[in-house]
Amino acid sequence: MPDTILIIDDEAAIRESLAGILVDEGFVPLTAASAEEGLQVLDEKNISLILLDIWMPGMDGLEALRLIKQRFSLPVIMISGHGTIETAVQATRNGAFDFIEKPLSYDKTILSIKKGLQLAQLERDNQLLRENGPAVAHLIGNSPLMAHLRQQIERVAPTDAWVLIRGGHGTGKELVAQTIHRHSLRSKHPMVAVNCAAIPEELIESELFGHVKGAFTGATENKKGKFDQANGSTLFLDEIGDMSQKSQAKVLRILQEQKFERVGGSRTIEVDVRVLAATNKNLEEEIEQGHFRADLFYRLNVVPLVVPDLAERREDIPLLVAEFVKQFSHKGIGWRHFSADALDMLQRHHWPGNVRELRNLVERLVIMTPGEEIGAEDVALFLGNVPLHPPPAQPVDPMYRHLSFKDARRRFETDYLSAKIEENDGNISKTAEQIGMERSHLHKKVKALGIAVK
Numbered sequence: 001m002p003d004t005i006l007i008i009d010d011e012a013a014i015r016e017s018l019a020g021i022l023v024d025e026g027f028v029p030l031t032a033a034s035a036e037e038g039l040q041v042l043d044e045k046n047i048s049l050i051l052l053d054i055w056m057p058g059m060d061g062l063e064a065l066r067l068i069k070q071r072f073s074l075p076v077i078m079i080s081g082h083g084t085i086e087t088a089v090q091a092t093r094n095g096a097f098d099f100i101e102k103p104l105s106y107d108k109t110i111l112s113i114k115k116g117l118q119l120a121q122l123e124r125d126n127q128l129l130r131e132n133g134p135a136v137a138h139l140i141g142n143s144p145l146m147a148h149l150r151q152q153i154e155r156v157a158p159t160d161a162w163v164l165i166r167g168g169h170g171t172g173k174e175l176v177a178q179t180i181h182r183h184s185l186r187s188k189h190p191m192v193a194v195n196c197a198a199i200p201e202e203l204i205e206s207e208l209f210g211h212v213k214g215a216f217t218g219a220t221e222n223k224k225g226k227f228d229q230a231n232g233s234t235l236f237l238d239e240i241g242d243m244s245q246k247s248q249a250k251v252l253r254i255l256q257e258q259k260f261e262r263v264g265g266s267r268t269i270e271v272d273v274r275v276l277a278a279t280n281k282n283l284e285e286e287i288e289q290g291h292f293r294a295d296l297f298y299r300l301n302v303v304p305l306v307v308p309d310l311a312e313r314r315e316d317i318p319l320l321v322a323e324f325v326k327q328f329s330h331k332g333i334g335w336r337h338f339s340a341d342a343l344d345m346l347q348r349h350h351w352p353g354n355v356r357e358l359r360n361l362v363e364r365l366v367i368m369t370p371g372e373e374i375g376a377e378d379v380a381l382f383l384g385n386v387p388l389h390p391p392p393a394q395p396v397d398p399m400y401r402h403l404s405f406k407d408a409r410r411r412f413e414t415d416y417l418s419a420k421i422e423e424n425d426g427n428i429s430k431t432a433e434q435i436g437m438e439r440s441h442l443h444k445k446v447k448a449l450g451i452a453v454k
């Protein structure tokens, strides 16, 4: 989408010639004949950069620059016919990005505009990276379900299709969205994420679409929404099932026309945004109950992705544990290692909170276990009394398969006691003590079973 550049200059000839140059270079020019008019345009339009004359009747360029910088973070290039070093220094101090002199050189002006736009984009990206936290993790897991999901991601990522990601809490829906974005043509800008469930219903619209000053109590300034921030990039709408009907209607319109209006505003804003949406709600049920728009659901669900519950891909648990141990060790905790029994126990847990629950548990264990090895006892301590997924039933040992219960028991007792007595070199007292049995009782058993003692 082309950048819109605002030219504020009282000389009509300058405005016209600059506008012509800008059109030739693929920008959209807007013009204002005074600082006051320029400030008005800024309130109403989505401007990427300003060319601002210094000497104008009424409010001069330096004062306008001060007001603009207070309210917007936009690159401003000052232009002047009577440039002096002092005014240039003053303008830079007030936050001007560059200073060019009349008569304007075509090349210099375009170069300065391009640099200013690049810098603004870098600043926006940095801001988003700061807001969205550290670098994105990789999707771990080799189970057939994860391999299938990865294939689907690879197929859909480079297209511009909107995607609905479904799955339980903490299964990794946001990570899937990040992975799609990272493999998309929009990946040079950060993805913008919004958790619709975390924002009070009355503020969702303003958060997503922005608002104009005075739209509601507390709206003291014009504010850009997440759709503006994500222009040219990807917007991740988490918990889309929690969005109000009004917001759903607006999102549907963006999907169809890439247009929306700010809260309280009448101007239509065009954006180029790809939306990835996620939900753990049953949207079909929400539609039936009249809470979710069927048309939005069908438009979003063109490429449905389902992130499986962790309990459906237990084979991924050892890999995930290894990855999380690595992440936490980097935080200065030191290396830990999970014993085979501990991993087995983790694989039998039912994980209602999915990967997030596993990650939190590994973090707690890594911090709280003093030794290097984390054993099944440590895991049991932290998992508490939560019922474990029962281990799959083992087939009956062929040795007992055709015996009655009584004979199988006799066979087991004979084998077990013979082995234990041999281990203790035929010493009945030592054996009884080791296996927790009365000595006299063991004697009777040995006799009854006909075990030969050396």
Ligand SMILES: Nc1ncnc2c1ncn2[C@@H]1O[C@H](COP(=O)(O)OP(=O)(O)OP(=O)(O)O)[C@@H](O)[C@H]1O
Residues within 6 Å of the ligand: 137, 138, 139, 140, 141, 167, 168, 169, 170, 171, 172, 173, 174, 175, 176, 238, 280, 320, 323, 355, 356, 359
């Ligand atoms: N396959 C995976 N590989 C590595 N880490 C994962 C994986 N899946 C999830 N995680 C991690 O688990 C945590 C939860 O994942 P995420 O936030 O993506 O889940 P979600 O489904 O969006 O959760 P919610 O439903 O609560 O919004 C994050 O720290 C994420 O990095």
